[in-house]
Amino acid sequence: MQNRDQSEAELTLAPRSDPGHEHEAALIGRIQSGERELFYELIRPYERRVFVIAFTILRNEADAEDAAQDAFLKAFKYLAQFRSESRFSTWLIQVAINEARLRQRKSHLEIMRPIVDQENEDGTYTPRDFTDWREIPSEALERKEIREKLVEALGSLAQKYREVFVLRDVEHMSIEDTALALGISAGAVKTRLLRARLMLRDLLSPGLEGVWTGHSQIPKGTKPWS
Amino acid sequence: MDGSFPDSKGDKTMVVKCEDVWPEISNYFEGDLDPALKLAMEEHFAHCAHCSSVRDGMRNVIGLYGDKAMFPLPVGFYPRLHDRLADQVEGRKISRRDWLVSVGVTGALAASAICAAALDRFVPRPLSEMSQPARRLPERLVAIVDGGKKFHVPGCPFMHGKYHMVTPEEAVREGYTPCTRCMRDALRSAGNVTPDFEGEERASSATLEE
Numbered sequence: 001m002q003n004r005d006q007s008e009a010e011l012t013l014a015p016r017s018d019p020g021h022e023h024e025a026a027l028i029g030r031i032q033s034g035e036r037e038l039f040y041e042l043i044r045p046y047e048r049r050v051f052v053i054a055f056t057i058l059r060n061e062a063d064a065e066d067a068a069q070d071a072f073l074k075a076f077k078y079l080a081q082f083r084s085e086s087r088f089s090t091w092l093i094q095v096a097i098n099e100a101r102l103r104q105r106k107s108h109l110e111i112m113r114p115i116v117d118q119e120n121e122d123g124t125y126t127p128r129d130f131t132d133w134r135e136i137p138s139e140a141l142e143r144k145e146i147r148e149k150l151v152e153a154l155g156s157l158a159q160k161y162r163e164v165f166v167l168r169d170v171e172h173m174s175i176e177d178t179a180l181a182l183g184i185s186a187g188a189v190k191t192r193l194l195r196a197r198l199m200l201r202d203l204l205s206p207g208l209e210g211v212w213t214g215h216s217q218i219p220k221g222t223k224p225w226s
Numbered sequence: 227m228d229g230s231f232p233d234s235k236g237d238k239t240m241v242v243k244c245e246d247v248w249p250e251i252s253n254y255f256e257g258d259l260d261p262a263l264k265l266a267m268e269e270h271f272a273h274c275a276h277c278s279s280v281r282d283g284m285r286n287v288i289g290l291y292g293d294k295a296m297f298p299l300p301v302g303f304y305p306r307l308h309d310r311l312a313d314q315v316e317g318r319k320i321s322r323r324d325w326l327v328s329v330g331v332t333g334a335l336a337a338s339a340i341c342a343a344a345l346d347r348f349v350p351r352p353l354s355e356m357s358q359p360a361r362r363l364p365e366r367l368v369a370i371v372d373g374g375k376k377f378h379v380p381g382c383p384f385m386h387g388k389y390h391m392v393t394p395e396e397a398v399r400e401g402y403t404p405c406t407r408c409m410r411d412a413l414r415s416a417g418n419v420t421p422d423f424e425g426e427e428r429a430s431s432a433t434l435e436e
Contacts, residue, residue: 039315040308047307052297061300069310076314127248127280135286141295150290151297170291175256194252200291201283 024088032080039076046089047072049171050096056166057100059155067103071096086180093167093181127198130205153203157196164189165196240266247277251284367391368409370402382408 027042043050050071055064075095082091140146154162167178168189175193179186240262247267253259254267271278290296368377369389377397378385382405392400 036315036317040311047304048294048297048299051299051303055297065300065303065306069307072307072311073314076311124245125248127276127283129276130279130283135282136290138289138293138295141290141293147296147298154291165291169288170297172292190252190256190258194249197252197255197284197287198248198280200287201280204287204290205279205283 021087025084028079028082028084028088039079042088043072043075043092046092049089050092052170053093053096053163053166054100056154056162056170057097057104057159063103063107064100067100068096070103071099074099087177089173090177090180093173093177094183097163097181125195125198128202128205134206136204150204153200156203157199161192161196161199164192165200168193169197242266242270244270244274244277247271247274248280251277251281254281255284255288366394368394368397368404370397375402376405377402377409378405379408384408 024042027038031038031042047068051064051068054067054071055061058064058067071092075092078095082088136146141150154165157165163182164178167173167181168175173181175186175189179189182189242263247270250259250263250267254264259267271281367380369380369382369385369391370377371385371387371389373387374389377392377394378389380391384405384407394404397404
């Protein structure tokens, strides 16, 4: 147990914001008026986000890059259909998610669903009780093998949890924007986010000397929280 | 673990159990909790090792995955993306770099054409044989009578019989000698009278050649 004395401010996640809505609306207007090259400026803050969400769904770097490129192309093609009352970033993420899901269906990746896909999100979830909890320091992310293990843990979650977790906790989108992007309610986002965070906590809590450096302590085909 | 503990002030205004904490622990990090519930949960964390490890583990998860180092972009991602977008975003136009290259090449070609045209004005191009101006005929051809040994100015009264015309150089080269009568005047008028001619003139002065 660590950091119990951390302040409330540290424990509570800071509000997250997107780039200025008005600036984006002005950019979009100019692009539609013929200044097409401003599209690069418009998408620059979201290039990484689009790739990451595509990677979350496809779980393959090359496929994710292709999907991200296709998403940007479609966004440019259908920019006229964008309604300025919503955030461009949310609309763009919707395009990216649709593109990645389409590619996923084409490649039949949905057949390889993680076992947790069948988990009922409405059911109660009991976090595992680790008597020897160990924090993974952020410096560990400098090691590629550690990052790969973390990506592997995320990839073991059902897609519906991965999507919510990545948009909220990786890309820092708000609950409302995450709900809009995924076409689900804010309540569903919160429920899935709770489940995703708890599952990842259970997978990570043994620490780097546990599941990350050796064989998984979780028997294949079983659920660690059951 | 039972979370029925008094709060820090000793008031039992709200008591939560582990089962109450777990569903709300994500909202705890979102800052989306009723203040009373939040206070009760913090009191619970102070006494419950399991729930505090869940809280700390979740904080670790959020911190790790929220780090930008977690999902680095593939090397070359941006150039590949912009190359892919260039055709659509910039229409059928070529890229700025290609545009500069094409302008440079076009300019160089135009400059070469201009230079070639200018040179053409000052350096005469060879013309075909038919377009050449007629060669200037020698100012004076000489006549050689068939079978004779001298060459004459055409119309010389000392010529008899058939003759053909040659240049004076050809006549000299072939061993013919000038007629002392007709050729003397012609050569003098041209300033080309040589002493030999004068001597020859003396040797044959009274002799009719033909």
